[in-house]
Amino acid sequence: MSSKVSKGRRQTSTGQTSPVVRRAFSMQEADAQLIEALRVRCATQGMLMNQSEVVRVGLRVLAEMSDEELRNRAAKLERLTVLRPKHPK
Amino acid sequence: MSSKVSKGRRQTSTGQTSPVVRRAFSMQEADAQLIEALRVRCATQGMLMNQSEVVRVGLRVLAEMSDEELRNRAAKLERLTVLRPKHPK
Structure with a gap:
């Protein structure tokens, strides 16, 4: 537990700021529960993260992967079966 | 390009369905652009993914990581500087 980080908000370490936006995503209930499980895993290691931060970490990891x-x-991802009401145009 | 997958929606391979939910997350504009960049990288390899699918892949990858x-x-994630209007209670 020596790797505690401050919960305090701060700007990026480079001092640059990118506008904060909000994005909505469809996911399985299981994915939403996965986010919570990941938060708990981080918390037990002294890293208190919110849901958005977990999502962002995931994106960074993907970005660093090879093609x-x-x-x-x-x-490997299963696609969602989306039953959407049709919007008349 | 031999690994093309169908764009068709399907249920999970195990046949189980988890309810589809929608969740909103805060991120930097740069993160949103990262999602698009990842979609392009997948597309060039014959995998057409939507934004939500990219996010979900990231979550699965995190879930499989060691603590x-x-x-x-x-x-390594920089926290966002959130300037939120205070909601009176």
Whole structure:
């Protein structure tokens, strides 16, 4: 537990700021629970993260992957069955 | 380009369905652009993914990490500077 980080908000370490935006995503209930499980795992290691931070860490990890690993990971994902009401145009 | 996958929606391979939910997350504009960049990388390899699918792949990858790797990745994330209007209660 020696790796505690401050919960305090701070700007990026480079001092540059990127505008903060909000994005909505569809996921399985299981994915939402996965986020919570990841938060708990981080918390037990002294890193208090919110849901958005967990999502962002995941994106950074993907970005650092090789094309091949990215493709393999993406291929494993099951697609969602979306039953959307049709919007009349 | 031999690993093309169908764009067709399908249920999970195990046949189980988890309810589909929608969740909103705060991120830097740079993170949103990262999602698009990842979609392009997948597309060039024949995998057409939407934004939500990219996010979900990232979560799965995190879930499979060891505690130590997860902590290291999480520690590298810069926190957002959130300037939120106070909601009167």
